[in-house]
Amino acid sequence: MTTDTIPKSIQCAERQLRFDLPVVMGILNVTPDSFSDGGLFSNIESALRQAEKMVSDGAMIIDVGGESTRPGAKSVSNSEELDRVIPVIEKLHQELDVVISIDTSKAMVMTEAARAGAGLINDVMALQQRGALRAAQKTGLPVCLMHMKGKPRTMQTKPEYDDVVTEVKDFLTHKVEQCLKQGIRKEQIIIDPGFGFGKTLAHNVSLFKHLGELKALGFPVLVGASRKTMIGQITGREVQERLAGSLALATMVALKMASLKGASIIRVHDVAETVDAIKVAHALS
Numbered sequence: 093m094t095t096d097t098i099p100k101s102i103q104c105a106e107r108q109l110r111f112d113l114p115v116v117m118g119i120l121n122v123t124p125d126s127f128s129d130g131g132l133f134s135n136i137e138s139a140l141r142q143a144e145k146m147v148s149d150g151a152m153i154i155d156v157g158g159e160s161t162r163p164g165a166k167s168v169s170n171s172e173e174l175d176r177v178i179p180v181i182e183k184l185h186q187e188l189d190v191v192i193s194i195d196t197s198k199a200m201v202m203t204e205a206a207r208a209g210a211g212l213i214n215d216v217m218a219l220q221q222r223g224a225l226r227a228a229q230k231t232g233l234p235v236c237l238m239h240m241k242g243k244p245r246t247m248q249t250k251p252e253y254d255d256v257v258t259e260v261k262d263f264l265t266h267k268v269e270q271c272l273k274q275g276i277r278k279e280q281i282i283i284d285p286g287f288g289f290g291k292t293l294a295h296n297v298s299l300f301k302h303l304g305e306l307k308a309l310g311f312p313v314l315v316g317a318s319r320k321t322m323i324g325q326i327t328g329r330e331v332q333e334r335l336a337g338s339l340a341l342a343t344m345v346a347l348k349m350a351s352l353k354g355a356s357i358i359r360v361h362d363v364a365e366t367v368d369a370i371k372v373a374h375a376l377s
């Protein structure tokens with residue numbers, strides 16, 4: 093596929109996302125450790141306040157996740173995940189003018205999230221769980237397909253590749269084909285190399301340097317590296333001190349994507365700062 097076939101926009105339920113600039117996706121974790129245990133209502137209110145802030149800071153997407161996928165994380169049950177995310181999605185959908193993304197790998201969560209008002213499915217398992225491909229297609233929503241080697245609990249124990257760039261590209265190409273066969277349209281697909289998911293620093297760096305090859309597959313590219321271990325490995329900083337490093341990475345994504353004329357989504361914790369960095373990178377590119 094050539095450059096001009098990369099979509100300039102993507103339809104997320106009733107909202108259209110435009111890719112004039114890299115799109116910022118704000119992270120909204122609704123896992124128990126991300127809240128004080130003040131009960132269901134206060135958790136929903138607190139999620140709404142966080143999301144409102146990210147929207148006013150310039151986030152075009154709010155990514156709601158009820159299961160942690162960071163290295164070492166354990167999986168949660170269907171009902172646990174539904175209880176965490178569905179009330180929050182309903183509330184955000186009522187109150188905010190923004191695309192809501194559901195960060196899940198579970199078919200049932202995809203279906204219920206779409207009913208509750210989600211506009212995008214973000215799956216770190218690229219629709220490989222039982223029923224997920226079909227469930228995603230039935231929602232009619234766009235999907236983000238991410239590459240991961242292994243499972244979150246063990247993925248960082250000695251990840252190995254012959255050639256990480258080729259393996260990630262081949263994996264995503266295969267998943268895209270499966271989506272197309274299932275009836276998901278090519279204008280509805282986003283791809284993501286999965287920074288930090290079964291990758292050493294060297295693997296992450298290779299993938300970053302070859303983002304152009306991913307972009308050449310013809311889809312918008314999502315990059316999630318905010319505060320991740322790779323930033324810590326480069327800077328020697330703990331997770332709360334990784335803002336500057338994360339901004340440097342986001343700036344480089346914006347610059348690279350501008351020069352490649354590619355569409356991109358950058359998934360971050362620090363929305364206001366990232367939006368400024370992207371604006372400057374884009375204006376000067």
Ligand code: PT1
Pocket residue numbers: 161162163195214215216236238284286287288289314315316317319320321322359
């Ligand atoms: C991501 C992503 C995600 N990351 C998409 N969804 C997480 N599409 C959750 C670390 O190395 O990159 N793309 N959903 C968060 N997962 C991680 C992974 C968090 C690794 C931290 C690390 O520190």
